[in-house]
Amino acid sequence: MITLKNVVKTYDDKTVLKDLSVDFPDGKTTVILGPSGSGKSTLLRSLDLLVRPESGTIDFGDISLDYSKPVSKKQSFDIRKKTSMVFQNWNLFPNLTVLQNVTTAPITVLKRPKKQTEQEARQYLAQVGLAEYADRYPSQLSGGQQQRVSICRAVAMNPEYVLLDEPTSALDPELETQVLLILEDLSKMGQSMILVTHNMEFARSVADKIIFVEDGDILFDGTPDEFFNHPTTRIKDFLSGITFNDTEK
Structure with a gap:
């Protein structure tokens, strides 16, 4: 905790x-x-x-x-x-491949064996549907794909949070x-x-x-349950504003 x-x-x-x-x-x-x-x-x-x-x-x-x-x-x-942070704008290294983006920190910072780290990284990429993109560069991926890579990069550090x-x-x-x-x-x-x-x-x-x-x-x-089904007046107003904004989009 x-x-x-x-x-x-x-x-x-x-x-x-x-x-x-x-x-x-x-x-x-x-x-x-x-x-x-x-x-x-x-x-x-x-x-x-x-x-x-x-x-x-x-x-x-x-x-x-x-x-x-x-x-x-x-x-x-x-x-x-x-901890491992995932940001709004994925922040991948443009000069590294997808696989290298996921493995660089575990290898250099945590001193994990390269072969084992790459095997684990490929498993993470497979889990998010990006196994075939391991050798591509971030510029060759969509925004959603890049964000999935950044999540793999975060999880590859085996953080508690x-x-x-x-x-x-x-x-x-x-x-x-x-x-x-x-x-x-x-x-x-x-x-x-x-x-x-x-x-x-x-x-x-x-x-x-x-x-x-x-x-x-x-x-x-x-x-x-408490937040959405039994909200305070302030939370009701907040949720109403969110709903209205989503409708306007």
């Missing part, structure tokens, strides 16, 4: 995370929801130190970190070994569905995931836990 306590993050004069405390259970999918600018991505990125809050603590069970104190390279490395920041926001609906099906399979396999998304149907189907963030505060922390 990941536990955050009393986390505060500011940008200039704006407090983005306000003394925030929350748990992310192991083996479950936690979905972070909220309006734009609410602090969702900042919260997610605090988990692997892409964002450094000014105060508060993070506890991974065997690793604890006080954000207000200097972080050593070893502490940073130990935290990031436990896969972190996903709006992984389908740059995709059209058909490609989005392809990627969401992959994530749903990962969830069913018990891969711990923490996901920021605007896709309410996906959140409803895949989440074990939902966190609703607004203005740096957690306004809801509970089950999908």
Whole structure:
């Protein structure tokens, strides 16, 4: 389990995370929801130190970190070994093949044997329907295919938690569905995931836990049933706005 306590993050004069405390259970999918600018991505990125809050603590069970104190390279490395991030815009290395994109970090960072790592990578690619693309370059793939590769790259690190920041926001609906099906399979396999998304149907189907963030505060922390079927007035308004925007598209 990941536990955050009393986390505060500011940008200039704006407090983005306000003394925030929350748990992310192991083996479950936690979905972070909220309006734009609410602090969702900042919260997610605090988990692997892409964002450094000014105060508060993070506890991974065997690793604890006080954000207000200097972080050593070893502490940073130990935290990031436990997590793997998937971004909105897949961020693949354009000069590397698909296979190399998936295997480079496990081989160079984690010092895993090359042959075994490549075999595992090919298995991951096969699972997402990209076995025949292993020797192609990112420019030869569609956006949906590239995002599937980035998910394989994340999973290849064998992280305790896969972190996903709006992984389908740059995709059209058909490609989005392809990627969401992959994530749903990962969830069913018990891969711990923490996901920021605007896709309410996906959140409803895949989440074990939902966190609703607004203005740096957690306004809801509970089950999908509670969130969608017994919403507060604020959550009703949020869901109505999401539905209207989807209809307008």
